[in-house]
Amino acid sequence: MKPLLLDFxxxxxxxxxxxxxxxxxxxAEVYEAIQASLEDLVPWIPINAETExxxxxxxxxxHGQ
Numbered sequence: 001m002k003p004l005l006l007d008f009x010x011x012x013x014x015x016x017x018x019x020x021x022x023x024x025x026x027x028a029e030v031y032e033a034i035q036a037s038l039e040d041l042v043p044w045i046p047i048n049a050e051t052e053x054x055x056x057x058x059x060x061x062x063h064g065q
Contacts (some may be wrong), residue, residue: 022065027056 001005013017031052034041049055 022059022063024056024060027059028052030059031055 010020031049031054032053034049051056
């Protein structure tokens with residue numbers, strides 16, 4: 001089966017943890033997370049969210065895909 005056709009949950013949740021994809025409006029939190037781990041992320045993720053606004057733009061573009 002093609003990976004694109006697999007149903008994949010949009011949320012994983014336990015008593016202590018919730019993992020979900022970013023949604024529009026999450027730009028500030030995404031920006032903070034990227035900045036806090038920037039040195040470790042640079043080799044792996046080609047995202048450069050230099051401002052909260054650019055992080056929000058990245059989130060909205062990804063959410064629309």
